[in-house]
Amino acid sequence: MRKPDIAQLKSLFLRYRRKLIIGVSVLFFILFVSGLSGYIFLPGFIKTKAQQAVAEQLHRKLTIEDISFNPFSLSVTLKGVTLSERDSEEVFASFDRLYVNVSTFSAFTFSPIIREVELENPYIHLSRTQHNQYNISDIIDMVMKPDEEKKEPLSYSVNNIQVDGGKIIFDDHPMKAQHRVEEIKVRIPYISSSPSRVETFIEPHLSALVNGTKMELSGKTRPFAEDRETIFNMALKNIELPGYMQYLPYKPAFHMVKGNLSFDLNLHFIQYASKPSDLDISGTAQIDSLMLTDLARKPMLGFSKLAIKLDKNAIFASDYHIAHIELAHPEVYAVNSAEGHLNLLDLAPKTANAPPKKTAADGEVKEKAMPLKLALKQFVLSGGKLSYTDYSAGKPYNFTVNAFNLTVDDVGVDMGEKSARISRIASDSAELEMALEKAQGRRQASPGGSGSGSSDFRVDIGSVDITNWSAHMQNKNLRKPLGAKITGLAASIQEISTEPGKISTLDITADVDKKGHIAVNGKLGIAPLSADLAVDLKQVSIVAIQQYIDEYVNLTLRQADVSTKGHLTLATGKGGALKGEYKGDVSVANLMTTDQIKGDQFVRWKDLSLKQLHVQLSPFSLTARRADLDSFFARLILSSEGRLNLQNILRSEAGGKKSLTDSDEHHEAPVTEDVASAPSSAQPADGAEKPLQVASVSQALQQAEASQVGQGSPPADASQQEKAAGEEKAAAPATAIETTVDMEINEVVSRPVAAVKTAGTMPPIRIDRFQMTNGRVRFTDNFIKPHYTANMDRVRGVITRISSASNAIAIVDLRGQVNRAPLTVTGSLNPFNPAFSLELEGHVKGMELAQFSSYSTKYVGYGIEKGKLSFDVTYKVENGELSAENRLVLDQLTFGEKTEAKPVISLPIQFAVNLLKDGDGVIDISLPVSGSLNDPEFSVGGIVFRVIVNLIKKAVTAPFSLLAAAFGGGEELSFLEFDPGKSDVTDKGLEKLGTLVKALQGRPALKLDVTGCYDPEADKAGLARQAINRKVRELKRKEMGEKGENLRLSQITVSDKEYAKLLKEVYSDADFKKPRNFIGFQKSLPAAEMEKLMIQNYPVTEEEFMGLADKRAANVKAWLLDKGEIPQERVFIQASKKKTGDNATRVDFSLH
Template identity: 40%
Template sequence: MPNFLSRLPQTLRTFSRKPAARRSFIGLLAFILLIGLFGYFVLPGIIKSQAEQLISEKLNRQTTIGKVDVSPYAMRVTIHDMKMMEPEGDAVFASFGALTVNVSLQSLFRFAPVIEEFKLDAPYVHLVRKDAQHYNIDDLIALANSQPPKQEDSKPARFSVFNIQINGGRFELDDKLEQVVHKITDLKLGIPFISSLPSQVDVFVEPMLSANINGTPLLVKGKAHPFADPMEATVDLNLDNLDLTTYLKYIPGTPHFKLPSARLDMNMVAHFQQKKDAAPALLLTGDVTLKNVQLNDASDKSILKLPSLKVTLQDAKVLDSKIAVARVAIDGIETSIARAAGGRLNIDNLLTPPTATAPKAVQKSQPKQAKASTPAEQAAPSTAAATATEADKQTTKQAPPAKSAEPLVLALGELEIRNAAFSYADAQAAQPMQAGAKNFDLNVRNVNVDTGKRIVDIGEVVSNRAGFSLQQGNPPAARKRNGNAATTSTPSKPAAKKNGKKDETEESGYIVNIGKIAIADWSAQLEDRSLRRPAVTTIAPLNLAMQNVSTKPDARGRIDLQATVNKNGKLSVQGELGMAPLYGDLALDFRQVDIMQLQPYFTDQVNILLTRANVSGKGALRFAQTKGNFTGSFKGDVALDDLATVDKLSASDFLRWKSLSVKGMNVNFSPFSLDIDQVALNSFFARIIIDQTGRLNLQDIVRGEDGAQKSVTGQEHNPAATQERVRGTNVASAPLQQPAKPASAVPPIKIGKVLLRGGRVRFTDNFIRPHYTATLERLGGTVAGLSSDTNSNANVDLKGLVNSAPLAVAGRINPLKGDLSMDIRAEVRGMELAPLSTYSGRYIGYGIEKGKLTFDVSYKVEDRVLTAQNRLILEQLTLGDKVDSPDAPSLPVQFALSLLKDRNGVIDINLPIGGSLDDPQFSIGGIIVKVIVNLITKAVTAPFTLIGSMFGGGEELSHLAFDPGRAALTDKASEKLKTIAKALDDRPALKLEITGRTDPQADREGLKRASIDRKVRALKLKDMVARGQSAEGARVTVTPQEYPVLLKRVYKDEDFKKPRNMIGMQKDLPVEEMEKLMTENAKVGDDDLIVLGNRRAQAAKDWLTTEGKIPAERIFILASKSGADAKDGASASRVDFSLK
């Protein structure tokens, strides 16, 4: 400075010698002088008049200013004595003594306001709470809400304000509703700076806050460190157990909630820092705790319970939008969210903004006459609402949504949630739902969020326990009562975007990265109530570990899921997983997963009941989604084990197996292809029945269009109607119906081998009178090389027993190609002929007393043409009595039989047949009749006389007694069979004949009683399955305590006339009377007696061949007989033995 002053005279002399410089200097001085004159004498008046007019017009409140001082050279403006009146103009709403704003020269080169000092003296605000919903500032709030948002390209505000001071402030809240006035006086506030720009301004204000609140003094004073680098000031912000419920009533608008309790603790420090060449900074550190929060809706139902929420700020740079949170701890939170039938959530209207009339413009010439709406006008839903709605529409059309003012950078060290509980209920008609979680613990660590880069990074997510539940859907009965309301609610579709363009937020979504997810000991219960019987699935425990989870394109993470499904099932999923696009390379392992819970989804569409089944599997599942196309594959093994089904009406076993395994499966989803190494079916049983109309029971597994139940193992309910349909029907007239050739190509399918082991099939033909029953046992073998390739054939090798006679099937077949292709040979040796007596009686006019059949047949189909060879060998064929049958040919049966027998009494014939499968006259029935007629023509034998009984144990061993209506062996009968087996074993040359007998009266009554027992057991089985218990129909037992209850329900379902009381209601009867009525109305025909006799004979033979170890070829079953037959007083319900 001294050197400058010493050179000043010389500089002025040099400058004065240049005329142009002198003129420029004089002009500059004149300009500066004019600015000073304008600023001191003209500008204050302009500011005063324009400010009064603008504020009055915009806010609809009369505003006056006492004086304005402007110091243009100091860049300081002071406004004195400003007053803003109430809309009515009778009282002061707000005022201040003086407002001084000192602008820094830095504003010129920063292109942003830099305020060196902001000082407000004697500010005053007068608020009035008129009633529970209205304040004297409602019009100002409505005006603010009606303003359009900022444009999309608006940038965050750039500014710096230093040395902020408020002195002598006064605030009044006049609560008319509570008849109390709250006052804050002597308010003094000091804030060193608030800035978003790097500015160098001398700071002389220390942080402080002092006031007198309703007579209670408050002083918060900070500490300044003016000589530190950086210059710093701090202030402590502490609150202890502040009751927030006190302030609920002062929230503008209409609170649609209740806040019984809420407390706030705060222990924070505000740091004001100013570094050289850097923007001033405001940092917050410390703790904020929200505790004992109870939030209810307007009807006092709980929405939120929050015992404790503690936020620990590590370093929150408020002005830079950079927040570092050390820890967020939430303990015991409980939330209850509900969506009403109309679609609104219970939290949507917790706070309704106040509705006020739009402010009217204040006329410049008459400012005092401007008035705001009265409370009554504000409550009227008239022009105000319409104006606001119209304004909203205009705003929506003209202004796009605003962007975030400043990108937020958030760092969270840890989020801890303990003992949380959440519930959600959705009552919408389309899909009612209830979901909840309890005992929920969660830790989220090392979270970083950058809204500018749209990235969320999470270090790890850990949860060590949680219980979830989900109930969804309405029961069918409820839907019917509601008039199928679910069909009337149509979800709203999102509005179509103009020009087909996507929203920017959709195109640039956030990228979320999670380093680690660890979930342990979770449980879940899923319940689908949309079914007649709810389907429930439980998962517990559930453990999940994931690594490197990310929504970044082509990112790959790891997953390890371990869960227990439905108590016993084990599920494991491990492998690689991608989110964008969807990708998975997973190893699946699931074992013994009970699928009984799936039964409610199909039980109303079928006539069978699934009593147990579980599925297992292990393999690799791969899938990927690229450009909207989904591709995938599965390679591994799958098994459906321990399956059992029963007839819903009779509770009889229908289909069951021990295991069905599929090994080496390779499935491609798109395009579809299937390659299987091996399919194995073990220990299986099936019941196949042809009913009185010739319909196969397999066709009745799925219910018809009328939805009526039908038994798949019993007789039709109306035998008379069935007989009417059957009368005159000839099985040979039913042509073979083959499906037309498929219109599209068969997908590639290959099955390397099919293994069958331990199979048993029970076949019953009710189309024939009397009925015929056969049992195929010990079925096993292989089918190798199945393929949809038209040039391939599978090799078949099957073996088994038909009614104890050996069966063998071998050859080649291709059922997967468009046209059936096969070359099969089947052989049966030593099959009993007596059970076939029903067929011989109908088609040859004679029953069969005894005989054995061996046949060797071969069937070849090529180009839809069948060629067949049938070789039949009959041994010891003995015909029974003449049967009158319209289908029997008039042939010399006895004479033909004598001609067909060789010297050993054996008939050996070969019957070739053939025809085109496309010929409408060609039928399976025709083939059977042709074989039978040719057989009888060449091989019918005459009866011969039995040569007498050869039992050595006495007459008592010649028969076995049975309980009326039953075919089960008694203990006494088993003891007799032991003696008979010993005799046969001692005499290898002996052969045994068994004849089943029935008592027309006793057995008829017994069958009726047995029918009642079966129905009671079937009802109990259904109840057991409904409770999730597994059982087999044949093993269900009914206790004496259960029997009366079950019998009453069975009696109620019976279709016959029942006794009724005086008012027409069905009477409650004792067990004996119900049994009597059911027995009297039950129908048992002669055919049923014959079947019973056959079953008794077969039971005796089965015991001898299995328990007695007697070869089957030594035992013959004769046709059963009905009626009394004197045999030393023996019961007619028996089987007779004779030796040959």
């Protein structure tokens, strides 16, 4: 290119010089005028327009202290800008200075290019006035209002953005809280939508103090690229979480007492134009000193530290990689209420009815959720504590774990593959405590839903290793709390898998209560369940199982040590039924059980061993070659329904507790350890009172008197006897003697007995030989009435062929002693047969009675000089029919002289002996018991015996019952009834007098007292009716005499028609005030009403009543002397007396 000629240029300048000077001058003038306008006029114009626009659009007041505009540098500076709240003078937002510098290139690119933005000390005040209402709600609504016309995106570029000293104050009035974001500092190199720069990363940086906690955000982003990408780091330290609880989207049912959150997270987000977005998160997060409580401020959950280290986590792809989780000193306090509500559920929001799910609109792509994948390198828990209390079953149950350490390595979960893999689970410390507390009340938990189903999800665990575990189990729901402690628990399980057919190896060892040891090893399968284990237990206490069986049994297991060595196999059969067997030897040593209700000892022994035991599960069966029981005690009770208390160990389906040691009719004192283990002896300890085994002798007397009203017992009458019985009841203690055979004679009665119910078929049970040594049995028979109790010592013997087969019969051969008297029990029985089949004989021979002298002295005031007792009993039950023979022989029972000490009960002992002894000095009573157990009207056809003192009591309080039974009568001989108002003995009374004569002739030492009685009401009515009849007959005899007919008064009969007519005359002549009509005349009444009035007004004197009673006694004595030929010196008439009530018109008898 040719260079311009200088001469030509000079010539050209000279030619246009004038015009050029004029143009330049005009240009400078325009610039001067524009600059002058920008400095002087434009700021005022902008301020005015801005204030007007803000007032119109935002209803707020805008204040600008200063605006400066530099048209040469294209910059504007605003100072002291303040924006008020809507319709208020309060400051909403402000800043000290805003500087904006626009690039001149904007004129050439036709898009705004800002070179620099500086904002100093910006301030914003946000306020929430009520739910979802803020002081900027109107601004938000205006901004969110959609544009009516669609505009093309504006290309712009903003560079060098700087914000310093920013502050945001947020007042939350509904929550009465304030939040502060201060020291806001923002650095953004540029933001540009220019096509040439959209692929370049922007690297913003933000820092601030959030409620005093430093927060930093830094990273890079491409917000306008086709594939938008953002990478930034967010770090926050020690955020106090309780202050943010109020912003949960639901009202929490718990309190957060404390807790600090810190995190340092890296987020990488890519929004692709043609494929699903990606979001990756990595970094660390940590919560320190967390404590949650319920609304009552009781602790629920807490820990000192939860630290999580995240590797790359693809959130949208559900692919999570966690490098490490550390949980330090976690504490969980779980409580299941009486209503069955678990408190930990309160940590989650209350579920509500979810709105109907929205379906994707037409053309909208609905992304399918990716299956979860999780990889956890390591989880470490240290110093953990768990406390669980359950009140739902009525008896509070506590479960606590302390000092729990756990490490889990290499966890992998793939929900797509439906599998989970754990390399190793290890724990080197745990202290477990389980306690069943005393019940505060009982409430049945609400039944929860149940379901069943199968899952093909597979879980594999390489190994589980446990060391140094301990467990303490305690049942505080007993009078003496039970407990067991396991220490040194170690377990190793290798290759655990839910894959069908996979087998694991198992090895467990532990020490129990210092003396016991557990060792189990072998193979274990999970799917299906199977086991092939060698079991070796040595003196392992099993009392801890009480808390699990407590609701199903009526006994309390207080001590029991199990030893066994054998082999256990388990397998899952068709339908999921568990099959298996155990073979080996088993022994249970030092067993102690008590009754749950009374706390009395039920069964105890030193050792029970089973040799060659074989137990099968499905179907259940049990066989043993031999069983040996040594040094045992058993409390056996045969109920009035014919059911042995051993059958009540398991509670019935009807539920509820039932005592195993309380007899039906007698509430006995508890059998204490000292008494139960003491040797047989008839002598009480010094100063101790051990009355015979009767609930109370005085109570028995009182009951007998109540049932035998009117039976004689000299020297007192019935009222005196009742008073004496009351005194004896107050004086007699009710303690038990452990070394006597107690018997009682009661009157033969009929009573209903519940039918024996046949249960389902018993499983096969067989014990070839059961041998007992050195035993004690306390047996009470309530099946027959009266009941009796026997205490047997030194029990030994053999029971062979024990079997649950319906036709199997076990052979019994037992020996022992009862108060040093030999005892034998022989026969056969089937204890497992619901039909209760047995045939047993028991014999006690020659028990010396002199050893009971101290007791007879205490109770009746006479010591026993000599005498022997023998007792034979035979029971046979077959096909629901009972037959029994019972015989009691008291040979030469002789009492000594009466002591000066006041006895507990005053009984004429010699009278009783005379009543019971035969001519040879023997009291011998032997009567059968028979009947059908299935008959509700089962009748006891004979008498069994209870106690010597009760024999005497029966003789004294009900002698006539014994006499009637002994001499062929069943009538009540203690009194003789008369018709009201009469003294003649009736035909029925003559029969009773005949029986009484036989009894008196058979007991020549007895004397009889006769006491006449009258009833003022009944006898008055009888006497009045006789007087009325006599006057009616006298009137008829008078009428007959006027006709010439003369008859004796006893010969005259009166017809009903005549009686009504004559009764009216008798009524008119009677001297008493009679009812009258309204004009004053005597009112006409029916015959029955006239009779009633005459009876009511009939005058009877006390002398007439006493004369009637005297005549009754005299007539009876005369018959006994004349017809019965009883010597006069044996019959005495007592003073007559008044009686009331039923059968009071009578003569009472008493013997002495």
